[in-house]
Amino acid sequence: MSTTHYLVLSAILFCIGLYGVISRKNAVMVLLSIEVMLCSAGLNFACFSTIHNPSGQIFALFIIVVGAAEVACGLAIFFLAARLSETIDLDKFNLLKG
Amino acid sequence: MEIAFYILAGMAVTSAILVVSLKNLVRAILALASLFLSIAGLYILLSAEFLGLVQILVYIGGVILLFLFLIMLTENLFEKNKVNLFQRITGVGLVLLLFSIIISIFMKQPFQAIPKTDYSIQELGKHLLTDYLVPFEVVSLLLLVALIGAIVIAKKEENK
Amino acid sequence: MELLYNTERLVEIIGDFLQSCKGYGIPEWVLTLGGGVVVAVIIAGFIAVNTLILVLAERKVSAFIQDRLGPMRVGPWGCLQTVADALKLLQKEDITPKKADRLIFFLSPIIVFAPAVMAYVAISWSPKIRVADINLGLLYIFATGSLGTLGIILAGWSSANKWSLLGGMRSAAQIISYEVALILSVIGVIMLSGSLNLENLISCQKDCWYIVYQPLGFLLFLVSAIAETNRAPFDIVEAEQELVGGFHTEYSAMKFAMFFLGEYASVFIASALCATLFLGGWQPVPGLPAVVPPIIWFLAKCYLIVFIIMWIRWTYPRIRVDQLMGFSWKFLIPLGFLNIGLTGFIMAIRG
Numbered sequence: 001m002s003t004t005h006y007l008v009l010s011a012i013l014f015c016i017g018l019y020g021v022i023s024r025k026n027a028v029m030v031l032l033s034i035e036v037m038l039c040s041a042g043l044n045f046a047c048f049s050t051i052h053n054p055s056g057q058i059f060a061l062f063i064i065v066v067g068a069a070e071v072a073c074g075l076a077i078f079f080l081a082a083r084l085s086e087t088i089d090l091d092k093f094n095l096l097k098g
Numbered sequence: 099m100e101i102a103f104y105i106l107a108g109m110a111v112t113s114a115i116l117v118v119s120l121k122n123l124v125r126a127i128l129a130l131a132s133l134f135l136s137i138a139g140l141y142i143l144l145s146a147e148f149l150g151l152v153q154i155l156v157y158i159g160g161v162i163l164l165f166l167f168l169i170m171l172t173e174n175l176f177e178k179n180k181v182n183l184f185q186r187i188t189g190v191g192l193v194l195l196l197f198s199i200i201i202s203i204f205m206k207q208p209f210q211a212i213p214k215t216d217y218s219i220q221e222l223g224k225h226l227l228t229d230y231l232v233p234f235e236v237v238s239l240l241l242l243v244a245l246i247g248a249i250v251i252a253k254k255e256e257n258k
Numbered sequence: 259m260e261l262l263y264n265t266e267r268l269v270e271i272i273g274d275f276l277q278s279c280k281g282y283g284i285p286e287w288v289l290t291l292g293g294g295v296v297v298a299v300i301i302a303g304f305i306a307v308n309t310l311i312l313v314l315a316e317r318k319v320s321a322f323i324q325d326r327l328g329p330m331r332v333g334p335w336g337c338l339q340t341v342a343d344a345l346k347l348l349q350k351e352d353i354t355p356k357k358a359d360r361l362i363f364f365l366s367p368i369i370v371f372a373p374a375v376m377a378y379v380a381i382s383w384s385p386k387i388r389v390a391d392i393n394l395g396l397l398y399i400f401a402t403g404s405l406g407t408l409g410i411i412l413a414g415w416s417s418a419n420k421w422s423l424l425g426g427m428r429s430a431a432q433i434i435s436y437e438v439a440l441i442l443s444v445i446g447v448i449m450l451s452g453s454l455n456l457e458n459l460i461s462c463q464k465d466c467w468y469i470v471y472q473p474l475g476f477l478l479f480l481v482s483a484i485a486e487t488n489r490a491p492f493d494i495v496e497a498e499q500e501l502v503g504g505f506h507t508e509y510s511a512m513k514f515a516m517f518f519l520g521e522y523a524s525v526f527i528a529s530a531l532c533a534t535l536f537l538g539g540w541q542p543v544p545g546l547p548a549v550v551p552p553i554i555w556f557l558a559k560c561y562l563i564v565f566i567i568m569w570i571r572w573t574y575p576r577i578r579v580d581q582l583m584g585f586s587w588k589f590l591i592p593l594g595f596l597n598i599g600l601t602g603f604i605m606a607i608r609g
Binding site for chain 1 (some may be wrong): 102103107110114117118123126127129133134137140141144145146148151152155156160161164167169171172182185186189190192193194200201203204208209210211212215217221222225226229230235240241243244245247248249251
């Protein structure tokens with residue numbers, strides 16, 4: 001096994017996540033896709049930590065924490081939006097558009 | 099080891115594709131859970147056992163449960179209109195561009211075999227509380243802020 | 259007695275057999291896979307038999323506490339009652355509600371049951387009997403525990419039934435709250451032993467069980483483990499009087515049986531973990547000679563904790579939803595932090 005295997009895998013995952021962020025309209029779906037991207041970043045860190053030092057693993061831990069915090073806040077916002085406007089279609093959030 | 103990697107990688111890619119393509123929100127979340135599980139397996143394969151188990155504990159035990167909890171609270175979260183074709187094509191184009199860039203960078207790098215490492219959690223803990231003390235504290239603060247923020251945002255306003 | 263010593267020998271023989279197979283040119287992954295299948299079948303069999311025993315014990319204990327006789331008709335003293343119940347369950351029609359999400363409705367009992375089997379892998383039954391010596395065994399068991407709850411919530415959602423949905427939501431809220439208390443309660447033990455390996459944790463308790471050093475941790479663990487396994491008085495997830503049957507209202511036949519197996523499997527895991535962390539695992543009481551085989555000690559301790567859990571179930575009334583959340587966040591979690599602080603303080607003083 002070489003690092004390239006893992007790096008290519010994480011690149012594939014990142015690209016899939018990015019596609020989700022671009023193509024989906026539902027805000028929760030976008031959040032799910034961002035989680036996919038975060039996962040791939042963590043995989044990269046863990047992969048490099050095997051060659052260098054444990055710092056990579058520690059940063060992957062931080063990514064997990066940040067991901068959890070992001071989901072908590074994001075879901076709270078979407079919940080509020082769903083209650084106020086009855087949809088969480090990202091294209092419909094255009095009240096500021098004038 | 100090789101077989102385990104390819105099985106887990108296949109599982110990860112399949113579930114990632116399912117996450118971004120499924121219409122049903124709950125099924126997409128279930129696919130995300132399977133992605134988290136396979137990523138945790140890959141972490142364990144990279145001998146980062148602590149990371150893998152924390153991934154399961156926090157992501158599946160926390161994040162996925164939060165998603166499901168929210169979906170049960172309101173029906174409004176489900177997607178009602180179709181996916182925009184223009185958006186989809188742009189997405190595929192951009193993603194392919196990015197992917198080719200990343201791969202071309204990888205092609206210039208030499209293949210590097212993964213050495214057998216074994217960082218114990220004692221070692222990780224020492225690093226966390228010495229070299230990375232400031233980021234660690236900042237992250238804990240971030241969690242606290244997220245906790246309070248989520249409660250403040252989602253709380254019903256009473257005096258109106 | 260002889261039989262149990264032979265059990266330990268049998269485990270060795272299976273291990274030796276798998277080792278010797280390597281010499282005959284069988285690829286290693288076939289052996290790993292074969293060994294895994296054998297272990298999974300053994301564990302699933304143990305869970306099934308154990309559930310039969312535990313259900314009978316539960317009914318007998320409840321009868322004893324309520325001054326009744328309990329099941330008496332099938333077999334001597336009704337001891338085959340649960341076997342009859344299991345046979346009846348197997349014959350029932352498997353119903354899927356019309357509006358249910360079929361795939362998830364089908365998957366959720368499996369998601370509940372499979373992690374329960376996974377958790378048994380890490381348990382150390384005796385010095386010789388254990389499936390895998392996982393370095394982070396404690397964390398592994400908690401991780402499998404959090405996997406299983408996913409199935410309960412999905413079952414609640416996919417049934418397309420109001421009561422099930424309410425049960426699933428309650429489960430999500432309850433499990434997120436009590437998981438924190440559960441993990442906080444064992445940190446004291448981890449600090450004392452400096453390890454997450456169950457084997458190390460047991461050998462650290464050679465002279466004195468951790469229940470002596472960590473009485474508060476033990477109580478916190480027991481209470482939050484009862485809540486994590488959705489048992490009364492914390493069983494608001496399936497509260498019959500309020501929610502019909504909670505998340506498993508719509509389930510019947512084998513799928514329902516899987517939830518049942520999963521519940522009892524996790525109850526047993528919780529008590530095995532409790533015995534390992536606080537009661538010295540398979541070791542005899544300090545000072546006693548090792549006459550009785552270790553696995554008997556371990557099982558005796560497990561069933562003692564199971565009995566205490568049942569005792570609590572049939573003694574206390576169910577608590578309300580808001581009380582439940584408050585109990586975790588305002589009472590158990592602060593106490594957990596207090597326990598960690600105290601442990602650290604005392605450890606620092608004593609050096």
